[in-house]
Amino acid sequence: MQSVLTIIAAAPGALRDDAVAAARDGLLGIGAAVGAADWLAPGQAFDLPFETVEPASVERALRERFKGAPLDLAAQPAQNRRKTLLVADMESTIITRELLNELAAIAGLGPKIIPITERSMRGEIDFSQSLRERVALLRGLPISLLDQVATLIELTPGARALVQTMRAHGAYTALVSGGFDCFTGLARKLVGMDEDRANHLAIEGSVLAGRVSEPILDPAAKKSSLLEMAALRGITAADAAAIGDGANDIPMLQTAGLGVAFRGKPATAAAARFRLDHADLTGLLYLQGYHANGFRE
Structure with missing residues (x-):
């Protein structure tokens, strides 16, 4: 996958599988091809790889979907990430x-x-x-x-x-x-x-x-x-x-x-x-x- 969406909660245990499902639905809704989620910290942060749409479009869509939720998100190219x-x-x-x-x-x-x-x-x-x-x-x-x-x-x-x-x-x-x-x-x-x-x-x-x-x-x-x-x-x-x-x-x-x-x-x-x-x-x-x-x- 060419890009990755990262969603991070402020505290451990704040994220569940339904957050992954909501993020996946948001990506699919704007025409992205979506890969498997990778939990970076169980219950707190995960990556969701995607392609076919620009990261900026993903951020706009996902910020709207999660509006008001106490979490951070970012979409970026997967290459040269570290x-x-x-x-x-x-x-x-x-x-x-x-x-x-x-x-x-x-x-x-x-x-x-x-x-x-x-x-x-x-x-x-x-x-x-x-x-x-x-x-x-x-x-x-x-x-x-x-x-x-x-x-x-x-x-x-x-x-x-x-x-x-x-x-x-x-x-x-x-x-x-x-x-x-x-x-x-x-x-x-x-x-x-x-x-x-x-x-x-x-x-x-x-x-x-x-x-x-x-x-x-x-x-x-x-x-x-x-x-x-x-x-x-x-x-x-x-x-x-x-x-x-x-x-x-x-x-x-x-x-x-x-x-x-x-x-x-x-x-x-x-x-x-x-x-x-x-x-x-x-x-x-x-x-x-x-x-x-x-x-x-």
């Missing part, structure tokens, strides 16, 4: 929090900084300018606050399985963040990635200077990082998976062969070819055809 490069956003993707917001909250600056962050992530204001404005408000804060924020770093469910499973199959994995390198290095080690890239907070003595080192790692830099990493490995962007939640991730997601909006902001979910609204980060493994019994931690 990727050999993973580029991931950090905050609200690989980790659960937005750390600049956490720093602002600790410093009593939440009401000033958090709304700017939210507008930036929705794509309503320029990312680089908004970052400069937010960091300027931090001027004079003791750098000891960074250590307090670091204790709040928590991996998103499925993050280690995603990274370690792809690495076990030869993929290179990188954290590329519009956040700060004082945090990405910690998150990279926690999740076990190969590399991290991020912005750098300027420090003067024992306090924050209120500046970010230039050039800022912005949406264009996220995309160029993916392309650079692919070129260094002799592969193309089609061989890469990328995942993120904010508007600053859109160029990266649209460049990767498998670009996924993870519980994305509306603009991100609308712009990305693929999205995971319900599953945890292991959903990106299911989209590549991995079986749960082969996940690594």
